Amino acid sequence: MEKTVEAIILVTCPDQRGIVARLASALHETSGNILDAAQYTSDSTNTFLQRIHVSWEDKKVSHASVQRALNPLIEELQLDVHIRFGNTPHKVAVFVSEEDHCLHDLLLLRRDRALRCDIALIISNHPDLSSIAEQHGIPFHHIPVNKSCDNDTEQRQIKLLEEHDINLIVLARYMRILSAEFTQRYAGKIINIHHSFLPAFAGGKPYHQAHAKGVKLIGATAHYATAELDEGPIIEQSVIRISHKDEVTDMVRKGRDNERTVLARAVRWHLEDRIIIHENRAIVFE
């Protein structure tokens, strides 16, 4: 039986009348059927953003043919278009240190196809988690990091990332800071999990900070990494309730569930092309 070809199209352009209809028509002319469409208009920047999920019965449709069909609009409406066909999964590298709860979760979700991607390699500044990688049959690279932002180290990392054609890096409780060069090279392609409700408690030891402050909720934030530490576009956040009885070790324990859930959700949305970064905000078409 013949199956369909599917793609996700992400569009950003100056807001103007008629965009939705004209995009829909252009895709209709390629014989594409719009399975889902979601849009958002930023009033402050006067920008239109849309995610369109299209299918074609004709399997000969291609990235190039869709691109060609949209070209007149791209020029006329100043569209910034990103097209990804369903049969080309993201290639992912996971960076870890010693904590394994996020890594475990990502690997199990991928195994169960709740995350559809190819986890091509795991890079760590510690050797500890190599056996988990092995259990899942994923190459593990131990690259010690003496000091954060070290150029030689990052060159070794980048070499591996390029060899594997990586287009998403997940920092799954990776405890080293990446250089501005690194984050810019992979702008919009690095997702970090920070164990606080950002912007509260950025930087080191957020649970210690939360304990000192006496807050009643602790959080986790998944965000794109940028040159400024813990300042990149926020993708997802969640909090859990604590009390004065909870010491830092209790927070660490209770927070784990929250961290891995928030990270997994953010990674999932990225893999499904549900996110457009616009003016340092992550617009998520859930």
Add this chain to the structure above:
Amino acid sequence: MEKTVEAIILVTCPDQRGIVARLASALHETSGNILDAAQYTSDSTNTFLQRIHVSWEDKKVSHASVQRALNPLIEELQLDVHIRFGNTPHKVAVFVSEEDHCLHDLLLLRRDRALRCDIALIISNHPDLSSIAEQHGIPFHHIPVNKSCDNDTEQRQIKLLEEHDINLIVLARYMRILSAEFTQRYAGKIINIHHSFLPAFAGGKPYHQAHAKGVKLIGATAHYATAELDEGPIIEQSVIRISHKDEVTDMVRKGRDNERTVLARAVRWHLEDRIIIHENRAIVFE
């Protein structure tokens, strides 16, 4: 300065290829600009549902002219279409008994224009809440109800509803059961708040039931009222945490916040035409 005219269009039809594009084109031809569109396809019933928010700069556009523009599609694609223009607010009747927390909330939200509607009258089987109605300048009708589903009583209620052209009835902790005839007459136009997480604890005294069962969360459910008690399409639900220490009176107290919030959210979605009822489910385009 010229302002625009806006409308919400709700569409239900058998799923088929090209609907999105054809609807968008038809609206484009009326000079309508699609401000927002959200869709859902039910695979089990093979049905397409869409909510479209359209604006026109030409203020001469009308319900009739839009209807005309869609007519060819309505026939060809078997569309079920509901169009409402922004300048015709819903006319609402609120039914209450003795508890006032939900009523207070609805009145304050309307005052602050967080609920955009015309609350035309309040009907109660008790005289207690008349002074609140008075404070807000809304007619209050005390219609005693000796037994639920009483025909004479309901005829008096219906007479009032018709006189005021009511198209939404909100049961804000109204403690009488409406007859099947009544609920059918206003099918999809009666929103009830039930103080449990339905389908658990339907019927009377849900907090007593929850206490007897020893649950750790208590809920509230806003749903459309149908002939079967507490069985209509669920619009919104939320729960709050309790413990073994909470007696029924504590649940009553803690539950109030939850009830009013859930009800207000459901009413808001209805007023903004965000809900399509499909096969006893409320599809909410949030």
Add this chain to the structure above:
Amino acid sequence: MEKTVEAIILVTCPDQRGIVARLASALHETSGNILDAAQYTSDSTNTFLQRIHVSWEDKKVSHASVQRALNPLIEELQLDVHIRFGNTPHKVAVFVSEEDHCLHDLLLLRRDRALRCDIALIISNHPDLSSIAEQHGIPFHHIPVNKSCDNDTEQRQIKLLEEHDINLIVLARYMRILSAEFTQRYAGKIINIHHSFLPAFAGGKPYHQAHAKGVKLIGATAHYATAELDEGPIIEQSVIRISHKDEVTDMVRKGRDNERTVLARAVRWHLEDRIIIHENRAIVFE
């Protein structure tokens, strides 16, 4: 029929062996029955804190007689003891500005005896909310505030507070800053609601700050007011989910429910003597 006399006793002292047993024995000797007891030991400060709910069948028991019974322990164990008998409700002043959602909630909760206190007066820097005060039969004092921390204005406020013997001030969206002198005078007796998840977005316009940052949750924090703005001991916090679609006005609307609920909870705990402030943290015996 004879009813019992009840009291709440709050104890703070250096941690040492046998405190619980010795306090229980001392109270037992006054013929007191311990209805509830909850304790917490701060390891970092080596401090023991306890809340004891006691009842006596003998109605002749008094603050003085209980104090006398505890005196030997107070000296020996260096107890800091606070005793409040159930028949002496807190006297409360509510400070407001223009927003009324928190005030409404407090007044309704008091009416329903969900908050057991005597709301003796309402003070506002705006005249707007006087009619609400009138509906509930509570004196309303309009004291304009030209600039925050103005000494003359605060003297007028303090005069009223003293005349009414106020021992709790609730800042229910009061938009003026109190002076260090004022907050010190009423240390541990002023509860403020701030519409953010502190310490994030302290200071003015927290929803604007939240919108600019692109967070996915917005919060509310009830805390004791101290000389440092938005830095006092946190009593309660809660968050609600938002999305990129929510503009500041949507946050304001959605946040209201959260603010009033968080504030009411904090006030309730204070009125029930469930809170001990210890080292700038609010220990809440829920």
Add this chain to the structure above:
Amino acid sequence: MEKTVEAIILVTCPDQRGIVARLASALHETSGNILDAAQYTSDSTNTFLQRIHVSWEDKKVSHASVQRALNPLIEELQLDVHIRFGNTPHKVAVFVSEEDHCLHDLLLLRRDRALRCDIALIISNHPDLSSIAEQHGIPFHHIPVNKSCDNDTEQRQIKLLEEHDINLIVLARYMRILSAEFTQRYAGKIINIHHSFLPAFAGGKPYHQAHAKGVKLIGATAHYATAELDEGPIIEQSVIRISHKDEVTDMVRKGRDNERTVLARAVRWHLEDRIIIHENRAIVFE
């Protein structure tokens, strides 16, 4: 360096004046120091319940000596007392079928000492999860179950449980029903996770039931297993938000996090002797 000996004492008895003080005194006389105490009085059954955490510096204290010290009270006050010393961890058996998310979580939590117990064996009606058991060095027993409640099968299970002196059985998504004899034999010692917000959607395929009903939240419930399926005392519950877009497979995926978190929390409370079952309710001293 000398360390202390600790124990948890759970007490149930008819409510009467002076219990707290007399228990505290009796323990004080054993040189025990009360580290924490929490109590609850059920008004409907007139029953007093307390959890007391005691430490002794004298390491010669024993179960027998504490029991002896309490004996006079046990008789006089009709105490039902349960004492467990900290140095005797629970012995746990985990029952599983094919789903592994709960098992993984329990094993990782035990490894990180967030669950303090000895997981002595894993019993499954499927061979699939043996490799996980192996990775953690825990004996795995594949006992096929042709039909639920089969006597021969249960005898094999019981034999293993007795050989290992098991005092807690965790049903971590075990998909077979246990007989009334089995659940009575291990009354109060079997914790099950059901993937719904009980009492809604008891029995098979709860996510299918939830989907058919169109609820807006899905839940998970950890409860003690009794002879009546899904009717035992509820220990913990939690819900997560879904929408009309979520098909049953989405619920399965989203629900996993919730199930494992709820189960782990319930198991933890049981292992820390925080639960007293009273009249088919689980009183949890959090």
